[in-house]
Amino acid sequence: MNSIVKESYVHTSPGERHRPRKVIRPVRPLFGSVPGDLRLLAGYFGLFRAMTMTRLKLRYRQSLLGWLWAVLQPLALMLVYVAVFSRVAGYNASPSPYSLFVMAGLLPWSFCSTATTTAAAGMLSHRTLMAKVYFPREIVPLSYVAAALFDFLIAFVLLLAMILFCGLPLSPQAIFAIPIMVIVTVIIAALCLLLSAIQVRIRDINVGLPLVLQILMFTTPVVYPGTAVPEEFRAVYWANPLAILVEDFRLAVLDGAAPNADGLLYCALVGGVFFLLAYSVFKRLEAKIVDEM
């Protein structure tokens, strides 16, 4: 036994490896540390992967239907909305069936709402772990975002299957769904970082978040087309990058329309700035998270 144990650490004799130097000070600089933080985060990629895998494994372990749930949830939600809205006049403006229309809107939206709700609550459920071991804390909210993204992918495959089943053509423009979802993920990741850091201190977020998400959903073209928005609200309505992205996603996948470049650029810019801001705020609060828990 001993021989095996020894063999496994022979390569780690001192001086063989570069020794990192780290200085811990009371307060971190606001922006200057972002590149270093990202480098450290990259070094912990293994943990990010392991945590994401853990979430995916745990979610459906010891459940009868298992992975079917990832498909059943959006499907059931779609059926509800179809039952409620399909008879309301003016909602079926798209050439495709309303069920597909709702599904295409629900997918990016439920990714947003699942990621934010789970990530905001996630920090507290890792309390014991975080009090014992250091790892870059942003891994916790980010792994929830990644798990939600995985669910999205499964549901997306379902959507594509439904489109083909309905006999509709799949336009090559659907490839635009990828950059759109990348931007959505960046924005949602930023939101999750911010919420999870603040939620530790202000627990009201956990209670208020479902309400806010519910309101946000109806200010985003999820169950109705963007064209249904009254003229006087449009300027405000389309300032929300999520509204643009959800609409673009559906247009690209269902109608085969390429998204407006200006709109996409605007979203990417807002998303990038928001992420940097959220990340540096998160890293500044990071060391206090354990004390507040």
Next chain:
Amino acid sequence: MIDVQVRNVSKCYNLPARGDTSPRLFGFLPRRRTFWALRNVSFEIRRGETLGIVGPNGSGKTTLIRLLSGITAPKTGEIEINGRLASLVEVGAGFQPDLTGRENIFLNGAILGMPYREIARKLPAIVDFAEMNEFLDVPVKQYSSGMFVRLGFAIAAHLSADILLLDEVLAVGDVAFQARCFERIEALRREGKTVLLVSHDLAAVERVCSRALLLRAGRIVLEGDPSEVIEAYHTASFARSTQEAQGPVVTRGLTFDTADGGPVRTGEPLHCCLSYEARETLVDVVVRVSLIWPSGYLCTELSSGQGLRLERGLGQVEFDCPMLTMQRGIYSADVCIERRGNILEWRPRFGLLRVGAGRIIQGDFYLAHSTRARSFSLEASG
């Protein structure tokens, strides 16, 4: 070469003011009081050194470990760390009960900062160290607590860090496993790793560490040779409990030595002397000296038996053991004087028995024995 440099570090926590546990309303922020967990602490750990930190509960040991591992930030001061640091604060903290042992090894290794391939390479060694081959694919929630802890330590013990922080990790597992943990720490030391050990197990600190710090109320009180620091820690702990007692007899001192006055060792004779002062002459007295493991359990005791007579004034009660069979370590001694079931004097943690390595033995006790070899040759029997 200095691996860890701590300069003037202080850390405070905001606690809710006393008696103020009501939930918040808008605008009425809770009143907070400040609790200083560490005040102006400065020290350094040189490369390859094993530093022990001892101190009573609430003296700031855990806060110090948390600061070093980056879990929280100091209020003032600066900490400089040269090298990869890994901390084993509580083994198995990151275990997911629903995942199997194998899955948890990968998850926990990643939490401790090990890359996936390194964990995969070390998996056989980890499993071997934890002695849990057959349970590898069983969910961790079905593990016994011992298995849980063993697996946790096994993962952490195979970290390839330059600096290791160990907080109370030796107090787990059975005797055999603890022995292996010691071996592992020894091996790490021989490799030139820097180790910081925080423990209530004073014997472990004395055995493993090359230097020790004594923390009290967030300050470093003493720094130096482990045995001196432990001695001081003990003496200071007694000082608190030596308020003047009101009973008819008061203990004054307790010493342990060998018959010839040398250091106490396993296998040597032990002489124990308890001095007392009696206000009146007492008869039918029983004097007991209880020797206690570092873990707090009673190890054994010296008892005078029934019917001892203590004369008025100053005096001594002596105990003689022909051979000390206790294993090396540090034991604390409680003293109890009673008469016909009534306790006249009881002094917990009154003295300190330090047993050095004499006859080297494994296990807890030395059994006095003799050995001979007999051979049954074929010719003799045929």
